[in-house]
Amino acid sequence: xxxxxxxxxxxxxxxxxxxxxxxxxxxxxxxxxxxxxxxxxxxxxxxxxxxxxxxxxxxxxxxxxxxxxxxxxxxxxxxxxxxxxxxxxxxxxxxxxxxxxxxxxxxxxxxxxxxxxxxxxxxxxxxxxxxxxxxxxxxxxxxxxxxxxxxxxxxxxxxxxxxxxxxxxxxxxxxxxxxxxxxxxxxxxxxxxxxxxxxxxxxxxxxxxxxxxxxxxxxxxxxxxx
Amino acid sequence: xxxxxxxxxxxxxxxxxxxxxxxxxxxxxxxxxxxxxxxxxxxxxxxxxxxxxxxxxxxxxxxxxxxxxxxxxxxxxxxxxxxxxxxxxxxxxxxxxxxxxxxxxxxxxxxxxxxxxxxxxx
Numbered sequence: 001x002x003x004x005x006x007x008x009x010x011x012x013x014x015x016x017x018x019x020x021x022x023x024x025x026x027x028x029x030x031x032x033x034x035x036x037x038x039x040x041x042x043x044x045x046x047x048x049x050x051x052x053x054x055x056x057x058x059x060x061x062x063x064x065x066x067x068x069x070x071x072x073x074x075x076x077x078x079x080x081x082x083x084x085x086x087x088x089x090x091x092x093x094x095x096x097x098x099x100x101x102x103x104x105x106x107x108x109x110x111x112x113x114x115x116x117x118x119x120x121x122x123x124x125x126x127x128x129x130x131x132x133x134x135x136x137x138x139x140x141x142x143x144x145x146x147x148x149x150x151x152x153x154x155x156x157x158x159x160x161x162x163x164x165x166x167x168x169x170x171x172x173x174x175x176x177x178x179x180x181x182x183x184x185x186x187x188x189x190x191x192x193x194x195x196x197x198x199x200x201x202x203x204x205x206x207x208x209x210x211x212x213x214x215x216x217x218x219x220x221x222x223x224x225x226x
Numbered sequence: 227x228x229x230x231x232x233x234x235x236x237x238x239x240x241x242x243x244x245x246x247x248x249x250x251x252x253x254x255x256x257x258x259x260x261x262x263x264x265x266x267x268x269x270x271x272x273x274x275x276x277x278x279x280x281x282x283x284x285x286x287x288x289x290x291x292x293x294x295x296x297x298x299x300x301x302x303x304x305x306x307x308x309x310x311x312x313x314x315x316x317x318x319x320x321x322x323x324x325x326x327x328x329x330x331x332x333x334x335x336x337x338x339x340x341x342x343x344x345x346x347x348x
Contacts, residue, residue: 106292124276150278177297
C-alpha cells in the first residue's frame with residue numbers, strides 16, 4: 001500500500017497511524033495534539049528536522065530528574081569549594097559536575113539559610129531548571145500555584161505543610177527570562193558525617209523548588225558511615 | 227593550579243586594561259543597589275514582564291550575565307540587534323500587594339530587561 005494520502009480510502013486510517021507517540025488512551029486527539037502532529041510532520045516532510053531528533057530530545061529530557069539535582073545539592077553540602085562555585089555560577093558548576101545544559105538557560109542557585117527561605121515559580125508559564133530537575137510537576141504549571149506563590153507564599157507553603165517562622169524572610173524568584181532557579185535547601189540536622197550518596201537520598205524535588213524544607217534526621221550509627 | 231605559599235607566583239601581576247571604549251549599551255545602565263521602577267505600558271501580545279510588577283518600585287540586586295537579546299523584539303520576528311542587560315530586581319511583597327499579610331521582609335526577585343526599568347529616587 002502506498003503511503004500517499006488517500007482521502008477516499010477509509011481502510012487507510014487503520015494502516016497509516018499519524019500518532020506514533022500516542023498514549024494508551026482511546027480518546028480522539030485534541031486540538032493541540034492534532035496541531036503538534038501536523039507541525040511535526042510538516043517539519044519532517046520539509047526535512048527541517050529528522051524524526052530521530054525528536055526522539056533524541058525526549059531521551060535527553062527523560063535523562064533529567066530530581067535525582068540529578070539531589071546530587072548537586074549533596075555535593076554542595078560536603079564540598080565548600082563546589083558550593084561557592086555553585087552559588088557564583090550555577091550553570092558553570094553544574095556543567096563541571098557533568099550536567100550539560102542543552103538549552104540557553106542560565107542557573108542561579110538560591111541558598112536557604114537561617115534567615116531566608118527561597119521559593120521558585122514561573123508566573124508566566126512553566127520555566128523550570130529542567131537540565132537539573134527534569135520536567136516540572138503538574139501543580140507547578142497550574143495557575144493556582146503560579147498566581148498564589150507571588151501573592152501569598154506563606155499560605156501556599158502552609159498547604160505544603162511548610163511553616164516558615166515570621167522572622168525568616170521569604171524570597172520568591174519568578175522566572176521570566178533566560179535564568180532558571182534551583183533552591184539549595186539547608187542540610188538537615190543530624191547528618192554530620194553522612195556520605196554524599198546518603199545525603200543525596202534525602203533531597204527531594206519539592207525541597208529544590210522551595211515548597212518544603214528537609215526534616216532533621218535521627219543520627220544513627222549506620223547512617224554515619226562514610 | 228594555585229602555587230603554594232612558598233613558591234612565588236610566576237605569572238606577571240594582573241593589571242586590567244583601562245583604554246577600552248565600550249559600545250553603546252554594553253555597560254549596564256543600573257548597578258546593584260539602584261532603586262528602579264518597572265515601566266507601565268501595555269503592549270498587545272505576550273511580554274515577559276508580568277503585569278503584576280508594572281509600576282512597582284524595586285531595587286536592583288544584580289546584573290544578569292551574559293547579556294541577551296531583547297526578546298520582545300525577537301519574539302515578534304524582528305531582529306533585536308545588539309544584546310542588552312537583564313537585571314534581577316527585588317520588590318517587597320508589601321509593595322506589590324496592598325494588605326500583604328506576611329512579613330514585611332518577604333520579597334520577590336525577578337529578571338527585568340533594561341528597557342522596562344526607570345531610574346527611581348525612592
